[in-house]
Amino acid sequence: MVAAKYARILLLLFTAILLAAWLFKYYVLPPDLDELEVPDGLHPIVAEKRDELTGRAARAGIPILITAGFRSIDEQNQLYNQGRTTPGKVVTNAKGGESFHNFGLAIDFALLDKNGEAIWDMEYDGNRNGRKDWDEVVEIAKEIGFESGADWEGEFKDYPHLQMDFGLTLRELQRGKKPPGIE
Structure with a gap:
């Protein structure tokens, strides 16, 4: 007993x-980021939704430019170093392996003005409908399944950033969990 x-x-x-x-x-x-398996491009659903976003925005009279999509870990580290150890303005708080871009699940965008120049003017109303074009693009993005970096809690808001996390956290992705459609 x-x-x-x-x-x-x-x-x-x-x-x-x-x-x-x-x-x-x-x-x-x-996580050991040296052993992290990352894709080499955008997730197919994110790419499809990116194209849908640009098409719907264009039909609303708002031409946009996708300024970033998939980023390698090295590219992310270079961007992270900007404004810290290399010249320029700090544009991200994410090191390599700490961004949804590194997993092919995020895009960044800019508006195009009447001259076709990329702008990040959140007050711009190029289609002259009385609404900020930026807000209209983010609204369309959310309708088709993107989350906006503008909605992030805390000090750093990444206004041009849109992502689809498929219900996965960054930690889960870092630990090797894959979004649907990826083997």
Whole structure:
């Protein structure tokens, strides 16, 4: 009777140690970004929705330019270094492997003015309908499934950023979980 009680306690203790080790590995230790498998382009659904966004915006009289899509980890690190260790303005708080761009799940956009020049003027009303073109584009993007970096909590809002996370967190992606349609 006593031996069975101690066996149960040891089994519970062993199970708790295994669970703690798993939780530590997946929720405490940072992922090894050198071994991170990332795609080499936009997720097919994100690419399809990008094209839908540009088409719907154009039909609303708002030409846009997609300024970024998939970014390699090296490209992300170069962008992160901008304004920190290299000249320029800080434009991201995400290092390589910390952006949905690195997983092919994000795009950035700019408006095109009447001369076809890219602008990031959030007050611009090029189609002259009394609404800010920027807000109209973000509204269309949300209708077709994108999330907007303008809605992020905290200090840093990434207004040109649109992403589709397919219900996955960045941590899950870093740990190798794949969005639907990717093997």
